[in-house]
Every structure is written in structure tokens, then in C-alpha cells.
Amino acid sequence: MARVAVFHNTLDFQGGADAVCLHACAALAEDHDVTLFTASKTDPVTLADRFDISLEADVVQPPGATALAAGFEALGPFVGPQLAARTTLLRLLCRRRLDSFDAVVSTANELSIPGPSVQYVHFPQFRLTRTEAAETSALNRVWTRLAGPEAPADRRTRLVANSAWTADVVERLYGIRPTVCHPPVDRIDGRPWTEREHGVLVLGRIAPDKRTLEAVEVLDRLRERGYDLTGRIVGAAPPAYREYVGRVRRAAAERPYLGVETDVSRERITDLLGRYRYGLNAKPREHFGMAVAEYVAAGMLPFAPADGGQVDVLDGDRRLLFDDLDGAVDRVASAVETDLRPFLPRDRFGSERFAAAMREHVAAILK
Structure with a gap:
């Protein structure tokens, strides 16, 4: 059993990336002591209930994190979500504490972090001025210098992407192709x-x-x-x-x-x-x-x-x-x-598949 920190810049958008974060916490908690670091106004337990996930992890909001989340919320209509800025500032607030863990799992994209890590990329948040796949601003260069990785994959770092398309973007930016691990989505019963x-x-x-x-x-x-x-x-x-x-x-x-x-x-x-x-x-x-x-x-x-x-x-x-x-x-x-009827497999993205993959990635970097 290892001490694993899950780094997630904010849960306040309550979307797919946040579901991945909470599923990852649940999967890793089966084998490890898990602590979630985030800067959110959203209560993680309440959000986990909404996603029907059992959250068995300690939750740490570093000093100033709640005020930080509130500030970004107020500025959101004018400056957008600013994910790279959120990541940079949260990393600054909790970096010393992250150093004490056996491994870090970022479910909020790539970042510069010491020690073994698994970095799940929904979409790259740094070096965005080098791609046409995303809208960005000149400030992204600043956040990239402060928290962006130079070479995000060595033997202690595993990059994972949510789709082949995202993996293509990461490869163009960093010269390294992540492993694709689709997010967890279980079969949902419904009417005929x-x-x-x-x-x-x-x-x-x-x-x-x-x-x-x-x-x-x-x-x-x-x-x-x-x-x-x-x-x-x-x-x-x-x-x-x-x-x-x-x-x-x-x-x-x-x-x-x-x-x-x-x-x-x-x-x-x-x-x-x-x-x-x-x-x-x-x-x-x-x-x-x-x-x-x-x-x-x-x-x-x-x-x-x-x-x-x-x-x-x-x-x-x-x-x-x-x-x-x-x-x-x-x-x-x-x-x-x-009268076209549904024809795609309904259980292709099951959560057990995702959980097993995340446990395997963490086991590999711990070795």
C-alpha cells in the first residue's frame, strides 16, 4: 500500500473531467491511501454522490484554495475557465505536501511535478500557443514557464489521454504519445x-x-x-x-x-x-x-x-x-x-475497465 496524491485543479465545472477524478480516487483507494488535492467550492462528496461514486479519500484544500476558487468563479464570465492558471496556483499552494507522497496522479492534465506520476490528459493545458486545436492567450506562456513540464514522460511519469484525438495533440506538443484510456461510462438501463x-x-x-x-x-x-x-x-x-x-x-x-x-x-x-x-x-x-x-x-x-x-x-x-x-x-x-435504431456496444467504456487501467499505471510507476 502506498500514499497516493490525486491532484485536480477544480471540481467546480462538475463535468467529465471531474467524474474521471472521482472514479480514479475510488479505484486507487482499493489498494492505497488516497488524498485528493483540489481548489473547489464544490463539495467533493456531494459531487461524488451525483456521479454515483463512493469517495473514500481524504480531501485537502490548501490554505487559500477556497478563496482562489471563488475568485476564478467571479472572473469566469470575463476571462474563461483558466485551467492552466488554476493548476499553476494550486501546485504552488500544495507542492511541498505533494513531495511527501509515494506517487501523484494528476487528473487535471499535464504538469511539472517531482517524483513518480500518472498524468491523465483530457486536453493539454500548457504550450497552447503552439497548437491550433485550442483557443488560448499570451498568459499561457507564463503558466507554461511556471508549471508546464519540459519532458513530461520518463520512466517515472506516465502520460494517459482520454481519446486518440487528444493523444494526437499531446504528441504534437511534446513529441510523446500517451496511452489512451477512455473515461468510465457504465451501461444505463432504459425503456425499450x-x-x-x-x-x-x-x-x-x-x-x-x-x-x-x-x-x-x-x-x-x-x-x-x-x-x-x-x-x-x-x-x-x-x-x-x-x-x-x-x-x-x-x-x-x-x-x-x-x-x-x-x-x-x-x-x-x-x-x-x-x-x-x-x-x-x-x-x-x-x-x-x-x-x-x-x-x-x-x-x-x-x-x-x-x-x-x-x-x-x-x-x-x-x-x-x-x-x-x-x-x-x-x-x-x-x-x-x-427508423434507425441504436447499434453501438453499450458497455464498451465500463468503469471496471477504467479502474483496472489506473491501478496498473500507478503500480508501474511505483516499481
Whole structure:
């Protein structure tokens, strides 16, 4: 048994990366003493319950961490999520304590850290001025100098990526290709296809990068074509995106066929996943696509842009992938017209697979 620190810059976005963090804590706690270091206003235990995860780890918020999280939350509408800045400052606050652990597992991307580490990359957070795959600012050079790794993989460091697409980006930036380990998504039970609602579910964080309003436009255009589809938007509404969430709420209020639910329980999410026929994601360059994977796991027909990690999730099938909003409308319309039924394996991304992989990576660096 080893002492393992899990480093996660914030849980406040309550999305797929945070689910990976909590699943990793649960998996590693079976063999090791686990301590989670984070700077969050969100209570980790409450969030773990929402994801239906048993969190058996000590949680450490270094002095000043809560104020740091509150400050980023207040600035969010103006400067964006600033993940690299969060990582840099949290690393500064807790670096001395991390030195005392046998291994560090970063579930918040790559960073410079001493000693053995597993670094799970959802998308690189440093060196972003060197890639066109992400929007960034000149400040990223500053954060890269302060906390970015020079050579993030040696025999004591393992890089892991959430998708082949993310692995490609990491390889271009660092010259090293990570091992791909898809995030955990378990099979979700639901109604038989013929008993499901004739509607579109849009699941995931409500934020500009998720293009929630573009998903609303797809539904509008389908209805204009004569398809009597309803819609429901369900997801976290982080305070950093409160202005955008307000716009989405107003759009729903103007449409009797569209509903919005925010910050709901896991039971409610699984109920909706098991009730709807169609799932839509509108974000291009999705790093993996947890919502898309949940659509598959729940026996829905999922639709997503034809780039990013969601191509992995949808096995590259062009019946489900689109290049633009016109293509999204066409794909859903074609599925309705032909009565296309779900055909992808529902248990491909199970949590036991993920847990076993994370335990193996940690065991390897401890040797």
C-alpha cells in the first residue's frame, strides 16, 4: 500500500473531467491511501454522490484554495475557465505536501511535478500557443514557464489521454504519445426503443464551448422541417457561465417544446437517458465526449461533430457524425425517416475497465 496524491485543479465545472477524478480516487483507494488535492467550492462528496461514486479519500484544500476558487468563479464570465492558471496556483499552494507522497496522479492534465506520476490528459493545458486545436492567450506562456513540464514522460511519469484525438495533440506538443484510456461510462438501463420519447436530449455542462444554443437551433430547424420532436437540456450550470445559462433559459422559455434542467440528481439524469431516443452534442473538438458516451450506454442514438474524441465514441460512423449544423439536422432527420435504431456496444467504456487501467499505471510507476 502506498500514499497516493490525486491532484485536480477544480471540481467546480462538475463535468467529465471531474467524474474521471472521482472514479480514479475510488479505484486507487482499493489498494492505497488516497488524498485528493483540489481548489473547489464544490463539495467533493456531494459531487461524488451525483456521479454515483463512493469517495473514500481524504480531501485537502490548501490554505487559500477556497478563496482562489471563488475568485476564478467571479472572473469566469470575463476571462474563461483558466485551467492552466488554476493548476499553476494550486501546485504552488500544495507542492511541498505533494513531495511527501509515494506517487501523484494528476487528473487535471499535464504538469511539472517531482517524483513518480500518472498524468491523465483530457486536453493539454500548457504550450497552447503552439497548437491550433485550442483557443488560448499570451498568459499561457507564463503558466507554461511556471508549471508546464519540459519532458513530461520518463520512466517515472506516465502520460494517459482520454481519446486518440487528444493523444494526437499531446504528441504534437511534446513529441510523446500517451496511452489512451477512455473515461468510465457504465451501461444505463432504459425503456425499450418503441416506448421512448420522440425527442432530443442535450446533456452536459451548459456553457459557450458546449454550444448549447446551437443545439437549440438544430431542434428548431428539425421542427421547421415537420419533425414533431421535443427537446430537453440537462446539465451543470457553473456560476462562471451564468450569463450564457441565462440565455439558454430564455431560449427555452420561448419554446413550449423545449425544457431546461440544471444541477439535477444522478437519478434524474439516468431516468432521462433511458427515456429519450436521440442524444445531441454540438461541441466540435470535444476532448472525449462523456455525454455522447452516456447516450451510447443508455441505448440512445447519439449525434456529434465529426472531430475530437467523440469520433472514438461513435466508432467513426458517418450516420452519427456531422460536419456542421446543416449536417446535424440532416443526420437526425435521416435517422427519424429510416427508423434507425441504436447499434453501438453499450458497455464498451465500463468503469471496471477504467479502474483496472489506473491501478496498473500507478503500480508501474511505483516499481
